[in-house]
Amino acid sequence: MKPSPFNYVNPDTIEKALNALSKHNNAKLIAGGQTLVPMMNFRLSQPELLIDISNISKLKNITEDNKYIEIGSLLTHSNAIKSNCLKKYFPIISKAISNVAHHTIRNEGTIGGSIANADPASEWPLLVTLLESFIKVQNKKKKRKILYKDFFESHFITNLRDDEIITSIIIPKIKNSYGWSFLEEAQRDGDFAVVEVATIIEIGKNNLIKKARIAIGGVDEKVIRLKKIENLLVGFNLSENLCNFTKKDIDDQINPISDNHSSIEYKKHLSFVLIKKAINTAKEQILNVEDDR
Amino acid sequence: MIDKIKIETTVNNVKYSKRIEPRLLASDFIRENLHLTGTHVGCEHGVCGSCTIKINGLTSRSCLKFAIQLHGKRVETVESFSSNPQKKIILDTFKKFHALQCGFCTPGFLITVDELLQTENLENEKEIRKALSGNLCRCTGYENIIKAVLELKNNRKTK
Ligand SMILES: Cc1cc2nc3c(=O)[nH]c(=O)nc-3n(C[C@H](O)[C@H](O)[C@H](O)COP(=O)(O)OP(=O)(O)OC[C@H]3O[C@@H](n4cnc5c(N)ncnc54)[C@H](O)[C@@H]3O)c2cc1C
Ligand code: FES
Ligand code: FES
Numbered sequence: 001m002k003p004s005p006f007n008y009v010n011p012d013t014i015e016k017a018l019n020a021l022s023k024h025n026n027a028k029l030i031a032g033g034q035t036l037v038p039m040m041n042f043r044l045s046q047p048e049l050l051i052d053i054s055n056i057s058k059l060k061n062i063t064e065d066n067k068y069i070e071i072g073s074l075l076t077h078s079n080a081i082k083s084n085c086l087k088k089y090f091p092i093i094s095k096a097i098s099n100v101a102h103h104t105i106r107n108e109g110t111i112g113g114s115i116a117n118a119d120p121a122s123e124w125p126l127l128v129t130l131l132e133s134f135i136k137v138q139n140k141k142k143k144r145k146i147l148y149k150d151f152f153e154s155h156f157i158t159n160l161r162d163d164e165i166i167t168s169i170i171i172p173k174i175k176n177s178y179g180w181s182f183l184e185e186a187q188r189d190g191d192f193a194v195v196e197v198a199t200i201i202e203i204g205k206n207n208l209i210k211k212a213r214i215a216i217g218g219v220d221e222k223v224i225r226l227k228k229i230e231n232l233l234v235g236f237n238l239s240e241n242l243c244n245f246t247k248k249d250i251d252d253q254i255n256p257i258s259d260n261h262s263s264i265e266y267k268k269h270l271s272f273v274l275i276k277k278a279i280n281t282a283k284e285q286i287l288n289v290e291d292d293r
Numbered sequence: 294m295i296d297k298i299k300i301e302t303t304v305n306n307v308k309y310s311k312r313i314e315p316r317l318l319a320s321d322f323i324r325e326n327l328h329l330t331g332t333h334v335g336c337e338h339g340v341c342g343s344c345t346i347k348i349n350g351l352t353s354r355s356c357l358k359f360a361i362q363l364h365g366k367r368v369e370t371v372e373s374f375s376s377n378p379q380k381k382i383i384l385d386t387f388k389k390f391h392a393l394q395c396g397f398c399t400p401g402f403l404i405t406v407d408e409l410l411q412t413e414n415l416e417n418e419k420e421i422r423k424a425l426s427g428n429l430c431r432c433t434g435y436e437n438i439i440k441a442v443l444e445l446k447n448n449r450k451t452k
Contacts, residue, residue: 102426105427
């Protein structure tokens, strides 16, 4: 047996889970277990109590109203890819989440687990940042709704407190028509990204860009938005060259570290290439849809 | 000491009732308590795929599950393949294409391929390679595994 001993509870409501969490100071929640169990097998994590929330059916739903889509924190990667509601409003989700790990891991891993884990090179944090989402969390006493930028703090560090559970992720719908793109460079299929980039370009009348969003992961302590480049794009017409920036403009906004596989310079170069490609992909997407009409 | 807890689970249509420690991994439970040694254990951190089983119809890494989480669930392991005609075809096609050498990775591939044939398009070799990226094989170089899956896919389509 690889993990160290622990007690196990399997609550079927949020209230029961929060109760167990508040009583114990070395308890861990387990959702899909696809990050936590490897850590326990290596004994990097040694909880004394494991609170299995995977049977709380209330946390598995996707609901929508006029303005928002709300995703329960236990939605698995596989079910996110399949969801018709998500496909309709945000086809980028299915595309990006298909790059999370492998088929079998996606059957178990959840959106809540991914964002609680806050790996700066993983796909859900990239999407949550791109889509300007809110994270709903609660403890025994109160509920909080946290904007993505206040939620992610650093490598594997979030604003979540020890006695809180993530219950859902709220994504604001986008009113304008928009183009999007998701690009990822990884060593092998299913690996974590070396660099990942996602964009959304919203357009108004006469194909003028109203708002641009560019999120990039793998090159800083958390997923970041390239605000300077985003602002640069606003007001441009889609038919114009949108990549009027230099590699230095990008270098100045990111802060990659080297690892066994890639140097800082390589990650900077890759970022520059992917960002240009991502912007042009989103642009082509809008123009092609218009051609089809 | 942590108390043992009783679980009841159905594996390959057989009901089992066992007392286990919460920290017992499902992979160890299946191999050592149930003596179903077709489920292999390689990396024990989710990377190699050799421990893949099905839980309530979906593939899952048994090294990333605790046996206690199998309580009330329906489990399938590679031992279920020879008696099920649909799955037997996968076994036979792997044999036909010599899609294995030492066989260590094979149970994981078989279970995964069974699911992929039902859920994915697998239009071409590239898609098959991507879909199978979560299963590692140190012997075959993958070529014959890909050929077997291509044939399985084509046969299902023409039916
Ligand atoms: C081989 C392999 C490859 C992978 N590749 C990728 C990849 O390319 N990209 C990627 O993004 N991920 C990858 N993953 C990780 C995978 O996506 C996980 O599913 C995800 O990171 C965690 O989700 P989980 O539900 O399994 O969380 P768990 O492992 O159950 O939990 C992870 C952490 O989050 C906490 N937690 C879980 N749910 C909640 C909640 N609702 N509220 C508060 N805290 C919570 C837990 O306490 C724990 O600390 C990979 C995993 C493996 C094994
Ligand atoms: S032993 Fe489970 S994935 Fe390798
Ligand atoms: S046949 Fe030996 S590892 Fe695949």
